[in-house]
Amino acid sequence: MSIPRLPLKSLDDALAELLGHATTLTGVEQITTFDGDGRVLAQDMVSALHVPPQDNSSMDGYAVRCADVRVAGGVLPVSQRIPAGASGQGLQAGTVARIFTGAPIPAGADAVIMQEECEPLGDAKPDQGKLGSVRIKSVPQPGQWIRRAGEDVTRGAVVLSKGARLTPASQGLAASIGLSTLPVVRRPLVALFSTGDELVMPGDIAPEHMPAGAIYNSNRFFLRSLLRRLGCEVTDFGIVPDRRDATIDALREAALQHDLILTSGGVSVGEEDHIKPAVQTLGELDLWQIAIKPGKPFAYGKIRRAAAPAAGGDMCHFIGLPGNPVSSFVTFLLLVRPFLLRLQGGQRVAPVATAMPAHFDWPRADKRREFLRVRRNAAGGLDLFPNQSSGVLTSAVWGDGVVDNPAGRTILRGDTVQFISFVELMG
Ligand code: AMP
Numbered sequence: 001m002s003i004p005r006l007p008l009k010s011l012d013d014a015l016a017e018l019l020g021h022a023t024t025l026t027g028v029e030q031i032t033t034f035d036g037d038g039r040v041l042a043q044d045m046v047s048a049l050h051v052p053p054q055d056n057s058s059m060d061g062y063a064v065r066c067a068d069v070r071v072a073g074g075v076l077p078v079s080q081r082i083p084a085g086a087s088g089q090g091l092q093a094g095t096v097a098r099i100f101t102g103a104p105i106p107a108g109a110d111a112v113i114m115q116e117e118c119e120p121l122g123d124a125k126p127d128q129g130k131l132g133s134v135r136i137k138s139v140p141q142p143g144q145w146i147r148r149a150g151e152d153v154t155r156g157a158v159v160l161s162k163g164a165r166l167t168p169a170s171q172g173l174a175a176s177i178g179l180s181t182l183p184v185v186r187r188p189l190v191a192l193f194s195t196g197d198e199l200v201m202p203g204d205i206a207p208e209h210m211p212a213g214a215i216y217n218s219n220r221f222f223l224r225s226l227l228r229r230l231g232c233e234v235t236d237f238g239i240v241p242d243r244r245d246a247t248i249d250a251l252r253e254a255a256l257q258h259d260l261i262l263t264s265g266g267v268s269v270g271e272e273d274h275i276k277p278a279v280q281t282l283g284e285l286d287l288w289q290i291a292i293k294p295g296k297p298f299a300y301g302k303i304r305r306a307a308a309p310a311a312g313g314d315m316c317h318f319i320g321l322p323g324n325p326v327s328s329f330v331t332f333l334l335l336v337r338p339f340l341l342r343l344q345g346g347q348r349v350a351p352v353a354t355a356m357p358a359h360f361d362w363p364r365a366d367k368r369r370e371f372l373r374v375r376r377n378a379a380g381g382l383d384l385f386p387n388q389s390s391g392v393l394t395s396a397v398w399g400d401g402v403v404d405n406p407a408g409r410t411i412l413r414g415d416t417v418q419f420i421s422f423v424e425l426m427g
Pocket residue numbers: 194195196198199215216217218219220264265266267268271322323324325
């Protein structure tokens with residue numbers, strides 16, 4: 001049998017094509033703001049109020065009229081006390097207000113003097129309601145220690161945009177404008193399959209009893225976790241049955257209930273396996289050779305649904321990842337991650353790279369764009385994991401990111417390279 005020559009695709013072209021298929025899922029869920037982390041907003045969130053709602057003090061101290069404090073060392077009576085949560089009265093001229101952080105600035109006051117610069121004279125008589133007087137040791141600047149109303153958010157402003165992926169900080173911001181629930185795109189439903197007759201599940205066979213040629217299924221573990229981190233609901237079907245008809249049945253069944261079927265292994269050129277013909281029988285399949293290392297083979301397809309469920313249309317996406325663990329891992333991060341974020345309506349799907357100095361040499365240029373596993377060192381540079389083979393998963397554990405190295409480029413110690421942190425790629 002002749003091995004088909006597949007077109008070599010650039011990563012950018014592959015990503016653009018893949019994102020072109022990633023129509024945002026229909027279906028919006030209203031979730032509690034507490035559960036927003038990692039989800040993608042389905043609508044713009046507009047603030048119905050200013051944050052903070054009114055001018056307030058950013059210090060414990062005394063609210064004053066600057067006109068009353070022209071020189072340091074003067075003494076003024078305290079006419080009221082305004083703790084956080086209270087609202088004071090207009091500040092009488094020639095007096096100051098005892099005020100605490102977060103308390104509203106009384107009308108007429110135009111500065112706060114921090115308590116460290118004030119000296120109460122000890123003439124207060126709390127039981128008689130007398131607040132005493134205070135010596136003011138510094139001359140205030142108008143506006144000092146006042147947080148202005150609307151300084152964080154103004155009424156009517158779009159605070160969080162449709163397509164934004166929520167973070168803990170955005171949950172806090174949503175809460176600060178009074179939102180107890182948020183509309184987010186529903187979770188993608190993903191069916192995960194592993195392929196390969198050599199695969200054994202940890203726990204099924206002890207290491208000392210592993211038959212020759214068998215290996216543990218490692219991809220299943222990181223793929224399931226990566227999918228979950230991206231907000232997916234995962235049905236893990238384990239290892240694909242090794243018969244054609246059983247594979248077709250399993251995929252047809254999975255397609256009915258899921259938005260994406262993700263497989264690892266069995267997409268190499270010329271490999272005999274059941275997944276490819278099964279997907280072709282049920283829909284369509286494109287095999288790509290992507291010009292990256294690790295991670296060359298990749299498959300994208302669509303499986304037609306016999307019965308179209310209400311939400312999700314009449315097609316289920318299919319993505320086949322390479323089997324080599326590091327290829328599978330890197331390809332997931334570079335292609336499947338943006339695809340899944342876009343399915344949820346995410347706008348910012350590309351990872352951000354940082355320019356950093358290489359503290360290693362990479363003398364052998366490759367024809368393909370490479371993603372080298374590296375780690376930041378204390379000297380502000382990048383160290384390289386010595387074994388960059390696509391089967392060496394240790395490199396992805398030792399490393400804290402990858403260098404995105406263009407095709408044909410060698411690296412000399414001290415060269416500036418593009419570093420993409422795993423934090424960027426795995427969140
Ligand atoms: P394949 O893409 O199926 O040709 O597999 C390429 C290499 O990856 C082979 O050495 C497989 O044994 C290995 N491999 C495939 N799937 C897995 C998996 N789930 N876990 C670990 N290694 C795998």
